[in-house]
Amino acid sequence: MDAEQQLQRTNQSVRLYLVPTPVGNLKDFTYRSVEVLQQADVILCEDTRTSSRLLQHYGIQKPVSPYHQHNEHKIVDHLVTQMLSGKVFALITDAGTPGISDPAFLLVRACVQQQIHVECLPGATAFVPALVVSGLPTNRFVFEGFLPPKKGRHTLLSKLALEERTIILYESPMRLQKTLLELITYFGAERPCSVSREISKMFETHVRGTLQQVHDCFQQQVVKGEIVIVIGGIS
Template identity: 40%
Template sequence: MGKLIVVGTPIGNLEDITIRALKTLRSVDLILAEDTRRTMVLLNKYRIKKPLLSFTEKNSKRRIKEVLPLLKEGKIVALVSDAGMPVISDPGYNLIEECWKNGIEVDVVPGPSALTSAVAVSGFPGSKFIFEGFLPRGKNRRRLLRALKEEKRPIVFFESPERLISTLKDILEILGDREVFIAREMTKMHQEFFRGKVSEALEHFGKKEILGEITVILSGKR
């Protein structure tokens, strides 16, 4: 039997990769990547030449059928996402589940995480919080927010630049003008941290074009 290794990669700044992650990526037989183009940027920086195969939510079932025989033959396969720790709001859990079912060893090389990085610098309590991944759109988002109205722990979620304003408007309407922390483009050149009221965040981000990856932390009900 081979081995599947879940490898954490930088959330932005490519220098945040660990020594162990580099050693692992240099040693495996195959790398499964959410976006091969983005992973290639990382591999090229560190002069790593390994076979790359795309592994997305849409093609995961087909890829699993292709990769499982390789693992059973003794191949060592790494799983990476676009940024941060794989499987955290990224594809891959079903491959890992199949490995467990088939007696294939699974290992992990920990790396940066936008989730924990944002919590660490937010000033909100880090001992207890809930994580909602990417919020749904429209009515489903409003339904989820209503379900979270009595939640007392900080609520962490990822958001896209295109939906940040509409999400903040729904939060203001349903949950009120709570404290919010927004991390944009963490560890990158244009990193931005904002902390204030939801209404202030709407005013701040409503004045400019919003770009990059966003992590939001909303205070719980007091």
């Protein structure tokens, strides 16, 4: 697509909005996000039960439809057809920005291929505040999301162990201890690290230190909530 075609596309009406949702406090939602959801024809939700709490809080009454990793391959073409006919969709996830460790890529790619105008609103994503408060360099970083559960895990960890930039990972509370032990094995016990949990919620916490120190700290407590691990690059 050349520059002129790109310009023409930006002048089209938006048919798909990607709307970030709060990762914790519902007050983190923006005024514009509320307006977009109120004006959309359909709101696509990762989990309609989870999203209903946010929508009810802001008095948003619009048709909702599930869009998640288990059905996205099947419904992308149908959604694109509806957008081409004039319908406006807004995509939200359970928490954070669509496409960041959450479904969105397939739908956005299909829209771009059909020259459907897509717009992503600025807003919440968990790894940015975790990075900023980590005390580790923020000028250059690599975001890896969730590590592969099995296949490719060793290869990726071996590669990341040599990474000079700050590294950001997502992890579940159930797997945190196992992952920290693996990071100690691949990165060394003295590599600086920060683990953040429950960002923007009442019990938000940040544990900083070496990988060994952070591991030992979490070994003494029951871990709950979403986890962001920030690791210093190799020096």
